[in-house]
Amino acid sequence: MRIGIGLPNTTPGPNPAVLLDWARKAEDGPFSTLGVLDRLVYDSVEPFTALAAAAGATTRIGLATMIAIGPLRGSAMLAKQATSVNGLSGGRLTLGLAVGARKDDYVQAGVEHRRRGAILDDQLAHLRAEHPELPVLVGGGSGQALSRMARYADGYAHGGGPPRAFASAAAKARAAWAEFDRPGEPLLWGQAYFGLGDPDTGSAYLRDYYAFTGPFADTIAAGNLTSARAVKDLVRGYAAEGCQELILLPTLSDPSEVDRLADALGSL
Template structure:
């Protein structure tokens, strides 16, 4: 199973030095993938800019922005951004797309929240058309650049429910479905749905399965992880935010190892860990933990 690490895009102390240091250390470490989330409201950094900065200072690690909330974006402009990112990265980009779950983000950008699932399907088709170099309409010309990986640049669906996974089976290379407490059951449920959806769609390949969870190894890791989960989920209401925060246990080396093993046991091809802070302990201690695992 491959291991990825998400950039701490919600941390308020994530300045230039930390942004570039995190990217370089991920590239130097035992990680296969570097990821980053996308949010608009609340205090967060812009995902695509962070990924572009990382692409420029890394050579090896694969970049998987996870995820573009595509229905609140322009599909054509996003396709152009991703293709350009793939050029900067030298063909190391995968991309995850989804509908998100934050109406306030849509509102902040003036995008409709309705029909977002249907919109996502249509937008993915448009992005692939752009990457293949096909005109969108008479006179549109060639909307470049071409991704070094071509028109079939790997694209994953951020989907967890049966309907969303069934739709994704028509166009995605796989599913990104983290279960943030790091349990096996949450991952297993979604991955079983994905395998079934791929078969029912008549596909001969199998879905690439990506899991993940929240963790912290910073000083005062338990509190940091609790606060991170609470702040992340606060948009959904106080009860859910407190409940999710209370369920966070991946703040010791043994608990993190257990969570990684849970994801692997569920059949995942990859596990992306999401740090609660931008403290360097989050990556440096994790590297030491991973050195003791045989993945």
């Protein structure tokens, strides 16, 4: 299993200088990929912009959206952004797409929320027809999302949780893949949050970021990996369940978090 690290593009106080510093540290560290999140109505850096900046500051490390909310962008613009980042980075992009969880993002983007699934399907049909070189992952837990993944994508981007939740989702993804008679197996990517330097601030960020989910925000915050031991346990658990790439997403903007995570993984 490869291990990637998130760029802090949605954590409090992001600025380009921090992102670039972070990206360089990650490039020098034991990480396979830099991942970004996507939220419109939240203080954050737009994911393709963040990845474009990271592409310029690095040469080796993979780049991934985990995930981008496809329907917030027009199909042609989404493809343009993705292929631009892919081109700028010399083919390092993995495009994770899903419908997202927030209605207010759709309201702000002027996109009909109830059409989100149909729009994402259209975007995927376009991407796969026109840009087959671009690796695509699809996320989401519903039967519809899993069908979408099996039909259009190269693999599945899981939304986070303990290893057993990943295992259950992975079995569903493989079942959908088999039902669509796709050759081989789907790629399986996972993600989890970490915050090692200042766990309380990190968990408070998660409660704020996920406040729209109601009490579930507490559950997400409870899953924040706040010690080297918790990181190691989760990494082992995901590896055992067949995860191929695990992206550890930051809850703090401090670039020292990259070193802390590298240390935690180094003692694995």
